[in-house]
Amino acid sequence: MANAVQDIQIRHLSRRFTRADGQTVTALDDLSVTIKAGEFVCLVGPSGCGKTTLLQMLAGLLRQSSGEIEAQGKPVLRPGPERGVVFQKDSVFPWMRVIDNVEYGLKCRGVSKGERRERALHYLERVGLMQVAQAWPKELSGGMLKRVAIATVFANGAEILMLDEPFGALDYVTRHQLHDVLLDLWLDGEGGRRRTVIFVTHDVDEALILADRILVFHSGRMVEDLAVTLPKPRSADDLVLPELVNHRHRLLQHMGLIRPAAAKPGQ
Numbered sequence: 579m580a581n582a583v584q585d586i587q588i589r590h591l592s593r594r595f596t597r598a599d600g601q602t603v604t605a606l607d608d609l610s611v612t613i614k615a616g617e618f619v620c621l622v623g624p625s626g627c628g629k630t631t632l633l634q635m636l637a638g639l640l641r642q643s644s645g646e647i648e649a650q651g652k653p654v655l656r657p658g659p660e661r662g663v664v665f666q667k668d669s670v671f672p673w674m675r676v677i678d679n680v681e682y683g684l685k686c687r688g689v690s691k692g693e694r695r696e697r698a699l700h701y702l703e704r705v706g707l708m709q710v711a712q713a714w715p716k717e718l719s720g721g722m723l724k725r726v727a728i729a730t731v732f733a734n735g736a737e738i739l740m741l742d743e744p745f746g747a748l749d750y751v752t753r754h755q756l757h758d759v760l761l762d763l764w765l766d767g768e769g770g771r772r773r774t775v776i777f778v779t780h781d782v783d784e785a786l787i788l789a790d791r792i793l794v795f796h797s798g799r800m801v802e803d804l805a806v807t808l809p810k811p812r813s814a815d816d817l818v819l820p821e822l823v824n825h826r827h828r829l830l831q832h833m834g835l836i837r838p839a840a841a842k843p844g845q
């Protein structure tokens with residue numbers, strides 16, 4: 579049973595920036611929302627609507643101008659081991675072998691050599707990379723590097739995983755393969771509990787395949803909170819099902835990609 583203390587509570591959160599020309603930009607404007615423990619939430623919206631700003635504040639990498647965030651019952655003031663992040667650019671250290679990358683966070687937290695090796699190998703196997711555990715990152719493709727980043731963030735055991743357009747630069751097939759990998763790991767959970775995932779994307783179809791809930795942003799404000807009830811795992815084939823077709827239409831409207839239908843002459 580989910581415990582409300584594990585939820586992420588965001589109250590009246592705002593972030594303003596002052597640009598070099600002296601202009602103030604409100605990147606996020608008075609956001610209040612609760613993200614339930616174990617939910618897979620996608621943040622969607624046009625470029626510049628505040629998605630990354632929100633994720634950085636959730637990660638504790640950026641301070642808010644006003645409002646508060648509570649995660650695991652505590653205010654978020656800085657990065658913490660209960661919150662793991664995968665960025666758009668590769669989150670893999672090029673000077674460490676793959677296995678050492680996956681173990682690194684656990685090593686920093688003082689986990690014994692035997693235990694961290696076991697966890698790292700388990701997650702490398704889950705993402706299909708056992709055969710390259712001893713390789714250097716430069717020997718891997720972009721998709722394989724993303725698998726390493728996913729194995730690392732899951733191995734670290736964070737309860738809350740934040741991913742900022744992690745698959746944006748990948749080809750269509752690799753992206754869909756990684757959706758399967760990510761959904762598989764999330765569905766299995768750990769210790770009987772699913773992690774909370776907050777996933778930023780521009781890609782409406784990616785959000786429809788992955789999310790339990792899609793939060794849509796526009797100009798720093800949350801303009802829609804959509805529940806996606808179709809059971810998971812989902813695939814690209816499911817995008818033709820009525821629930822996803824309807825959501826897709828709404829999301830594309832929010833992105834400004836569908837104009838309201840013009841009235842035909844005589845109507």
Ligand SMILES: Nc1ncnc2c1ncn2[C@@H]1O[C@H](COP(=O)(O)OP(=O)(O)OP(=O)(O)O)[C@@H](O)[C@H]1O
Pocket residue numbers: 595596597603604605623624625626627628629630631632780
């Ligand atoms: N350090 C900064 N200094 C000044 N303005 C900033 C800074 N960071 C973000 N902004 C502004 O805040 C707004 C929101 O930016 P943010 O990166 O959160 O948007 P986004 O939705 O993630 O965009 P994208 O999808 O293009 O990554 C934008 O207008 C951006 O120019």
